Structure formats: C-alpha cells, structure tokens
Amino acid sequence: MLGRAIIYDDPLSFANYTKELASKQRDDMVLALILDDSTKLGNPQFPMSEKGESNSQCRDPATQSPHHDVDCSFGKEPRPICRWRNGLGSHSSLYRPWHYYTERSRIDMKIRALLLAIAALGLVEASPVSHPAKVSYDGYKVYRVSIPSTGGAITEEEASLGGIELQRRRTGEGWWAVDLAVAPDDIASFEAAAAATSSRFGGGSHEILSHDLGADLAAESTTGSVSASYKYKAEGGAGGEALPGLEWFDAYHPYADHVQYWADLQAALPNNSELIVAGTSFEGRPIQGIHLWGEGGKDSKPAIFFNGNVHAREWITSVVVEYILYQLVTGYKNDTLVQKVLDNYDFYVLPVVNPDGFVYTQTTDRLWRKNRQVRANTTAIGTDINRNWAVGWGGDGSSPNPSSETFSGFAPHDTPETAALAAYADSLRDRHGIKLYVDWHSYAQVILLSYGYTCTAFPANIEEQEALAAGIAAAIAKPYNTTFDHGPGCLVLYQSSGNGRDYLTDVGKAQFGWGIELRDTQYGFVLPPDQILPSGIEIWEGLKYAWAQF
Known part of the structure; x- marks a missing residue:
C-alpha cells in the first residue's frame, strides 16, 4: 500500500485528520507536514506511525538536553507529545521537542518541496488544506x-x-x-x-x-518583514555571544521569529539565563520565555514576573517586553543599575502568553482578542484569558456569553493558558515571593493597580503603589512627553473581573500586582512600526525608576 503525504496549513485540520486516522486500521506510514511556520502540532522532522512510534528524542525546553524518561507519542490528544514517565501519573507534563521549534524554519521549505515533488510523481496523495479566508478591514x-x-x-x-x-x-x-x-x-x-x-x-x-x-493594517503588516532574513547580529552580549541588534524593533514579526529571538537573547547571556515553559496553549503551543538571574544563582531571589500578549491583537506588548529583555541582557555586563536588579531579583518573562490567538491575528483576523479555545455546546470560539482568573471571576466587567470579547469561561482557570499562568505564579510565590508582576497590554497609556474587579476595595499598600506608579509615569514621560495615567484599574479605566493582576495581588501575594497599558491613544492596536522603539525606550525609563527604588 502506498504511503500518504498530507500537507496541512492549519493545526485543526491536522488534528481532525489524526482523529480519523486513529479510528481506522491502516498499515501505511503517515508523514504530516504543517506548512504554517507558527504551528506547533506536528513535527516534520520526525515521522510518526499510527501507533505513535517516533525516532525522535524529547528535549527539555529550557536546557534543550534529551530526556530519556519520557515517551514521545500521540498520547491522548492527536498530536506528538513527550510525556513524563517519572511517576506523575495522569498529571504528566507535556513537552514538544525543543529542537523542532528552533530548527523548523530551516527545513520546512525543503520538506515541502520534497513532498510536492513526490506527489507530482503519483507516489503519494497530496491533500492541501487551507486557512480560513483572512478577515478584511478595508474601508472600515x-x-x-x-x-x-x-x-x-x-x-x-x-x-x-x-x-x-x-x-x-x-x-x-x-x-x-x-x-x-x-x-x-x-x-x-x-x-x-x-x-x-x-x-x-x-x-x-x-x-x-x-x-x-485596512490601509493602516497593511502599513504594519508582517508581509515582507524580516522573517526571511532574521539572523544573529554580532554586537556581543554580556556572555560574549552574538546578539540581535536594535533593528529587531523596526518591525513586527511572525511568531516563529519571536521564538528564535528569545533563544538568541538567552544564548547571549548563557550563564545567567535559561529558556522556560510555563505550560501549553489550547492548540498545543508552549507558553515560553526566558528566566534571568544574577549573583546567587537561579531561583534564589524574589521574582519579577512579566506577561505579554495576553490579548492577541496587542502586538506592541510582546516587542516592548522583548526590549526590556534586550536591555537586561546587554546591560548586565556594565550597567550598575541592571546589575543591581538582576542580582537581587529573578526575572521570569513570558512575552507571548496567548500564542494561539497571536498566530491567528497574523494569519486570519488582525483584531482577534481572545484565545482559540473551542467549547462544547457553542459555536463561539475563544475565551478572554484576562477574565478567567479566580479572583473576582464572573463579576461585572466580564461576560458569561461565549460570543463576547470578555467571555470569562464557564469556571475559573478553565482555559489552559490561565491555568498554566496561575500555577506558575503560585510556584513563584511559594519559592521566594513575588516583588512585581506586570501584565502588559495596549492601548490606553495607563498604569493599572489592583483592583479591577471592584471599585470600592483596595490593596493594603495602595499608597505605596500609587507613589511608585507616579514616579514611573513621570520617568516614562521624559523621552517623548508621553503621558501615562495611574491608579486602581476599576477607577481609571474600567471594571474587569477575573483579571491577572488581581489574582497576583490576592493569591500570588505580589507586592505590586499591576497591568500596564502601552501606547497609544490615537492609532490603537494598529500602532505604526516606527513607534515600537520609542515605546520600548520610554517604558525602560520608567522601569529604571522602579529598579532604583527596589
């Protein structure tokens, strides 16, 4: 019997095919290739049989070293996973081969060409499946x-x-x-x-x-961006390795390039950083980022915890968080303020915590906000990750309607993204406590303190928080006169129940549990690329004020 080469453009089509495949008794081997660079549900490097056998090794997403105590197989869900065999039972952690994420872009085109050539010879069946049509906002x-x-x-x-x-x-x-x-x-x-x-x-x-x-969206489009040419830039980081340059902040980038960029940043400070994974998204992508530390070794100090791109369409948040990482990595060698903050705090930074939604904004609908979670008994897709946290869940400022942009889910933490972030925050709390949490958003130019779920209650240290926020806002204004408001979120912006900063304040016990809404108040989510670097610069000035106070 001939083999089958199935060429996919989107993860759900791949998942549906593997479900169908599992229900049949077949003898042929299947090599599934997903052409979208951002998709993480298939691994073209390692062909897998219907029984889930693989010739790959699973790798630790942080150290990239092989794990020999895991099974690489389809598991319960129709995608290749690495499942621990260390006695964790049904709560086994899921990993994807890290090598796949960093190497995939280098081989996808070769494999695609090979499969199409084989299909042309009639040896296999080529079955292309397309993305949904891209949403147009022309004339809006x-x-x-x-x-x-x-x-x-x-x-x-x-x-x-x-x-x-x-x-x-x-x-x-x-x-x-x-x-x-x-x-x-x-x-x-x-x-x-x-x-x-x-x-x-x-x-x-x-x-x-x-x-x-629509014209505004075209101007910021990732089409023809640095995706094809992105590579290391030899500027020499604190560890002496090659480091990408500031030209990274001249444009927005596809998700796969972000993943590579984080790996490049980590490689520039190898003795004081590691790649981390906090969990897995609904569609199977890792929620990943970087952990940075100073003297005393990793996991030895209180945490500073940053999350970006909770809402998919807020592209400026991930690149500003990356600018913060860039300044920390480059500054640790000779900047005394950076040395001070890294020597006294462990930084845990997740630039894109909603990878499924972020990818969807780049392939299909630029203004998509929620995650991409599918639920029973509704055709609506997605949950607002920032309304799904346990503190204040289900209150005013969120919605029980699955079609709403602020849909809170059917229960607290019933999105895999929120569940993973909450568990990660709890682990940081239990380790050495959390000094500062910032959930980065756009757009409003405001520093949001707790609480968002109520307008009448405030954290015990609200005066201390107001003073620090006022100093940060003043520092942000220095480079470009950009004005940031500050105060409890329910009072200065709007009520938002079930948000992350309230959870980090009450359950995570963060001294400062904040959300920061970035530029601007005119262009909104479609911030022109030439404002990326200024946005990063002004926020870094604000954070330097905070570092000096800590």
Whole structure:
C-alpha cells in the first residue's frame, strides 16, 4: 500500500485528520507536514506511525538536553507529545521537542518541496488544506464616541452602536470614550446613531481616528518583514555571544521569529539565563520565555514576573517586553543599575502568553482578542484569558456569553493558558515571593493597580503603589512627553473581573500586582512600526525608576 503525504496549513485540520486516522486500521506510514511556520502540532522532522512510534528524542525546553524518561507519542490528544514517565501519573507534563521549534524554519521549505515533488510523481496523495479566508478591514472607519451612562458603566450593546468595540475608558463622571470600527456599509447609519446620541444627552461627540483601517493594517503588516532574513547580529552580549541588534524593533514579526529571538537573547547571556515553559496553549503551543538571574544563582531571589500578549491583537506588548529583555541582557555586563536588579531579583518573562490567538491575528483576523479555545455546546470560539482568573471571576466587567470579547469561561482557570499562568505564579510565590508582576497590554497609556474587579476595595499598600506608579509615569514621560495615567484599574479605566493582576495581588501575594497599558491613544492596536522603539525606550525609563527604588 502506498504511503500518504498530507500537507496541512492549519493545526485543526491536522488534528481532525489524526482523529480519523486513529479510528481506522491502516498499515501505511503517515508523514504530516504543517506548512504554517507558527504551528506547533506536528513535527516534520520526525515521522510518526499510527501507533505513535517516533525516532525522535524529547528535549527539555529550557536546557534543550534529551530526556530519556519520557515517551514521545500521540498520547491522548492527536498530536506528538513527550510525556513524563517519572511517576506523575495522569498529571504528566507535556513537552514538544525543543529542537523542532528552533530548527523548523530551516527545513520546512525543503520538506515541502520534497513532498510536492513526490506527489507530482503519483507516489503519494497530496491533500492541501487551507486557512480560513483572512478577515478584511478595508474601508472600515474607526471612531471615538462619547457615550453617557447613568449607571456608572455601559453595556456592550450601548457601546457598540453597530460597530466593533476596540477600547473603552472613563473620561469623566458618567461619560465614556469608546473606540469602534465600523464597516463601510454601516458608516451612514452609525454616524446618524452617534449624532442622535449626542443630541439626546445634550453633549458627547464623535471623531474619526482612522479613515481606512485596512490601509493602516497593511502599513504594519508582517508581509515582507524580516522573517526571511532574521539572523544573529554580532554586537556581543554580556556572555560574549552574538546578539540581535536594535533593528529587531523596526518591525513586527511572525511568531516563529519571536521564538528564535528569545533563544538568541538567552544564548547571549548563557550563564545567567535559561529558556522556560510555563505550560501549553489550547492548540498545543508552549507558553515560553526566558528566566534571568544574577549573583546567587537561579531561583534564589524574589521574582519579577512579566506577561505579554495576553490579548492577541496587542502586538506592541510582546516587542516592548522583548526590549526590556534586550536591555537586561546587554546591560548586565556594565550597567550598575541592571546589575543591581538582576542580582537581587529573578526575572521570569513570558512575552507571548496567548500564542494561539497571536498566530491567528497574523494569519486570519488582525483584531482577534481572545484565545482559540473551542467549547462544547457553542459555536463561539475563544475565551478572554484576562477574565478567567479566580479572583473576582464572573463579576461585572466580564461576560458569561461565549460570543463576547470578555467571555470569562464557564469556571475559573478553565482555559489552559490561565491555568498554566496561575500555577506558575503560585510556584513563584511559594519559592521566594513575588516583588512585581506586570501584565502588559495596549492601548490606553495607563498604569493599572489592583483592583479591577471592584471599585470600592483596595490593596493594603495602595499608597505605596500609587507613589511608585507616579514616579514611573513621570520617568516614562521624559523621552517623548508621553503621558501615562495611574491608579486602581476599576477607577481609571474600567471594571474587569477575573483579571491577572488581581489574582497576583490576592493569591500570588505580589507586592505590586499591576497591568500596564502601552501606547497609544490615537492609532490603537494598529500602532505604526516606527513607534515600537520609542515605546520600548520610554517604558525602560520608567522601569529604571522602579529598579532604583527596589
């Protein structure tokens, strides 16, 4: 019987095929290739049989060394995994071969060409499966509308006026500023509704932020970016290894390039860093990043814990977090302030904690917010990871509706991403405690303190937090006069129940459990690439103020 070469463009198609395959008795070997560089559900380097046999070794995602006490097989889910055999039972940890993530881009094209050539000879069946059509925002206008609310909050229906809500924030007593993307066919009716709202309440206004959202998206597109040419840049890090240069911050990048960049940063400081994995996303991607430390060795000091790209469409967050990492890695050799903070704290940094959603924004829908979790009894996809934490879960500022952008899930921590992050935070708390947690977001230019789930209760050290936030905001303003507000999230932005900073404050016992909303207040999520580096520079200035206080 002939073998089959199955060529896939997306992980769900691959998963569905393997489910079908497992239900049949077949003798042929299957080599599955997923063409999307960001997909992590298949491994083209290591062909696997239907019985799950593999000729690969599983590797520790942090040390990249082989694990001999694991099984590499399909396991319970239809994807190759590495499952511990060390007595952990059904709670076995899942790993993907790390070598796959760092080497894949170098071999995908060769394997793709080989499979297509074999298919052309009629030796195998080539079955291409495509991504969903990319969502177009051509001709969409983005408006900022002032909306009154007598109850102190506004519903999603009140805020929409027929558009797609992008952001909202308090602007004064009883008033909200809401940013909405409006389709071309709806513009006339939207403007009429906005005018009627303004007339009815004797105030309010609406302004146009973007005349063509699709054109803005094209300007920031990763198409033709440094993806094909990204490589080491010999600037010499603290460990003497090659280090990527600041040109990394000239553009946005595909997810696979981010993964390689983290590996490059770690290699530049090999004696004081390691690659880490906090867990696994719904679609099977590792939630990965870097751990940095100074004198005293790793895991010996209180933690500083950073999360980026919780919301998929907030691209600026991951690159700003990477800029922070860049400054820490390059500065440890001769910057006394960096040496001080790294010698006194362990940094645990996860630049993209929603990898599935992030990839989806690059392949299909740039404005996607949630993760990509599929649930029973609903066709809606995705949960807001930042409404799924246990503290304040299910309260105002979140939604029980699976179609909502703020869907909180059906129970606390029922998304694999939130569950992994909460467990990781708990482990840092139990080790040496957490000094600072920052959940990085965009866009609003505000430092969010706890709490978000309530507007009437505050952490015991709220005055200390306000003082530090005020100093950071003043330092952020120095390079470019960028103004950041600060205060408890429920008061300065909006109510958000089940968010990460509240959990890190109450359960994680972080001294400072924060969220920071980055630039800007005009371009929104579609921040032009030429603002990446300035955004990183101003945030680094703010953090240097914090390091000096710690």
